[in-house]
Amino acid sequence: MISSDLRKKEKRLFEILERAGSLLVAFSGGADSSFLLAAAARVLKDQTAAVTADSEIHPSGEKERAVRVAKKIGVRHEIIHPAETRLDGFLANPEDRCYLCKKNLFKQTRRLAEDLGMAHVAHGANVDDLSDFRPGARAAGEWGVLSPLADAGLKKSEIRALSKKMGLETWNKPATGCLATRIPYGTPITQKALSMIDRGEAALRAAGFEDCRARHHGETVRIEIGRTCFQRMLEPEMSEKITAAFKKIGYAHVSLDLEGRAPGPGRGPWKTRDPRQKY
Structure with missing residues (x-):
């Protein structure tokens, strides 16, 4: 059973997505980005697309899972190859490694959005992420990447609850990360x-x-x-x-x-x- 408070957050999310007009979702196939993509597809329909990074820094099988989920949601799905290991300084593994990675990813994603005629790029950051150490969030801000889930006030547990309600197979998928x-x-x-x-x-x-x-x-x-x-x-x-x-x-x-x-x-x-x- 979904609480009235959570229903309000869901409504707020839909309003945020509607204002976006069109959206390219940075899509890993995890719980957060899958819910964001499904919600955007419901609101914006064919003005929604997904982009997934195929890279050696991601667990094997994640790209294939993302392809399957995007197909079920029914949106256009693009694959890019960020080649993070070729970035200056990345292999040295500095504390801003995530920033270097996300900066490169969002740069490529923004370029793809322009090619597809999408007004905005969004990623699946949620409220819980705001209190965590996330150097990549700085890159999102620099490239104007939207965070609709966080802006709607949604926590991870709430995203899982709404994902289950929508019938998404990712509702209980553990986070994998890089x-x-x-x-x-x-x-x-x-x-x-x-x-x-x-x-x-x-x-x-x-x-x-x-x-x-x-x-x-x-x-x-x-x-x-x-x-x-x-x-x-x-x-x-x-x-x-x-x-x-x-x-x-x-x-x-x-x-x-x-x-x-x-x-x-x-x-x-x-x-x-x-x-x-x-x-």
Whole structure:
């Protein structure tokens, strides 16, 4: 059951989208951008399009999932190739890595919007993101990228509730994010590391740990899963299976982060550290 307050926020979102006139949505296929795209398609119809970045810094299978979701929503869908690893300074993994990435992405997205005759570009930032460390938000501001979900006052949990109401398959999809975020700031990003992380998280998901992270620390991987999954992970057969999978990938040591994975602003395994080191 949707509360009256949430209905008001939904109405506010539709009004914001209607004022936009036409919209190109930066679309990852995750819960936030899928809901934004579906809402925009409902309001603006064929004046809505989606654009997805196909890149080696994104988990394998994400582009294919985005293509499937966009097709179900019924909008024009473009694929771009940002080539983040070729950006000056990106591979050094500085604290403004996300800014460098998003600046490049929004520059290309803005250019595509102009080619398609779309008045605006929007991304799926929500209210919860505003209290989080998001260097990429600066790039969105610089390129005039709209944040309709945040402007409507929508939180992540509310987006999931509205997505479920709309019948979107992404309503409960865990956030995935960029693979580079699994590498500590200051540690160089390499193709090998990205591949190891991607393969490791794929192994975790295949074993049933959908909301997971494989944090890369050289020869050591630090696995993050929810605390409610600890018992299953520590069953002898499962722990042996996961350890073998990561060692086959190339890790010498496989560890489980005992703080667990707790998504959300200001929470999770970085909570006792400098928040800028959230990765």
